[in-house]
Amino acid sequence: MPVMTTAIADGLRVFRRGKVRDTFELDDDTLLMVATDRLSAFDVVLPTPIPDKGRVLTQMSRWWFDKTGHISPNHLLEDDPEIIPAADRDDWLQRSMRVRRAERIDIECVVRGFISGSGWKEYRTEGTLAGEALPAGLLESGKLDHPRFTPAAKNDTGHDVNISRANLADVVGTALAQSLEQVSIDLYNFAAAHAESRGVYLADTKFEFGFIGEELTLIDEIFTPDSSRFWEISQWQEGEAATSMDKQFVRDFLETLTWDKTPPGPELPYDVVEGTRRRYLEAAHRICDLDLQ
Ligand SMILES: Nc1ncnc2c1ncn2[C@@H]1O[C@H](COP(=O)(O)OP(=O)(O)O)[C@@H](O)[C@H]1O
Ligand SMILES: [Mg+2]
Numbered sequence: 001m002p003v004m005t006t007a008i009a010d011g012l013r014v015f016r017r018g019k020v021r022d023t024f025e026l027d028d029d030t031l032l033m034v035a036t037d038r039l040s041a042f043d044v045v046l047p048t049p050i051p052d053k054g055r056v057l058t059q060m061s062r063w064w065f066d067k068t069g070h071i072s073p074n075h076l077l078e079d080d081p082e083i084i085p086a087a088d089r090d091d092w093l094q095r096s097m098r099v100r101r102a103e104r105i106d107i108e109c110v111v112r113g114f115i116s117g118s119g120w121k122e123y124r125t126e127g128t129l130a131g132e133a134l135p136a137g138l139l140e141s142g143k144l145d146h147p148r149f150t151p152a153a154k155n156d157t158g159h160d161v162n163i164s165r166a167n168l169a170d171v172v173g174t175a176l177a178q179s180l181e182q183v184s185i186d187l188y189n190f191a192a193a194h195a196e197s198r199g200v201y202l203a204d205t206k207f208e209f210g211f212i213g214e215e216l217t218l219i220d221e222i223f224t225p226d227s228s229r230f231w232e233i234s235q236w237q238e239g240e241a242a243t244s245m246d247k248q249f250v251r252d253f254l255e256t257l258t259w260d261k262t263p264p265g266p267e268l269p270y271d272v273v274e275g276t277r278r279r280y281l282e283a284a285h286r287i288c289d290l291d292l293q
Contacts, residue, residue, distance in 0.1 A: 002037040005017075026098065029101050053276075056292055075212070103210050110150045116204070120141075131164040
């Protein structure tokens with residue numbers, strides 16, 4: 001059954017209900033993050049769930065956390081089925097992660113290897129990306145000469161706000177700003193190379209970090225279709241808007257409506273739900289060899 005919201009489980013306190021994940025407090029140091037099947041587009045959670053989406057997000061994140069431990073420590077802990085209410089156990093185990101609670105750094109660490117979306121808009125009008133000059137003559141969806149770090153200040157209630165790297169250094173200090181950038185770029189390069197070997201470009205992605213004690217730690221989700229733009233290389237064409245393997249499909253549908261992109265969002269028709277579900281499953285299969293059908 002698709003899950004729109006998780007009930008407050010017996011004995012588990014809600015830590016935070018985000019747009020997609022419901023997170024519970026297991027103890028002072030440990031959280032249980034449960035990915036629902038909610039889909040948010042243009043920062044609005046839509047009323048229609050996408051079956052299997054929560055499982056895809058969780059299983060892909062787990063796969064990547066496992067592969068990237070040599071680049072950055074992360075928050076993932078071993079499962080402990082006993083802490084999950086028995087009635088929900090089978091379903092929750094597939095969509096949840098037990099994680100170490102971190103002191104979150106309120107920055108979205110965005111890395112772009114290609115120019116599209118808001119980055120393309122900025123470049124087309126200003127010739128810059130995150131305020132920094134780019135070579136002239138780039139085309140839409142074009143590959144950048146090297147991946148760029150374009151951080152944003154996290155806003156839990158509205159849209160995130162792009163900030164410059166200089167700005168980031170002012171907010172978190174030079175040393176931490178440098179660490180965030182270096183680790184983010186290293187993670188991006190690692191995943192982009194893997195995705196490319198599967199016929200997929202990782203156009204851009206975002207990370208969140210926090211401190212667990214003194215240790216800078218990767219948290220939240222990584223390299224999922226929700227946090228990343230994945231492009232089918234066989235369909236990529238420089239100079240044309242590229243279509244992500246997953247959410248772009250929903251966005252394209254929403255653009256055909258007169259909806260003004262403020263809540264409440266519209267219901268999705270069956271074929272859009274099914275098409276979106278298939279795309280999430282396909283991403284997990286193509287990129288991580290996960291068979292989640
Ligand atoms: N290890 C962690 N410690 C503390 N907070 C975390 C950790 N991992 C993720 N989070 C936070 O939990 C929330 C996950 O839910 P999500 O639905 O992604 O929220 P959002 O609407 O902010 O994207 C996010 O606010 C994220 O910053
Ligand atoms: Mg999130």
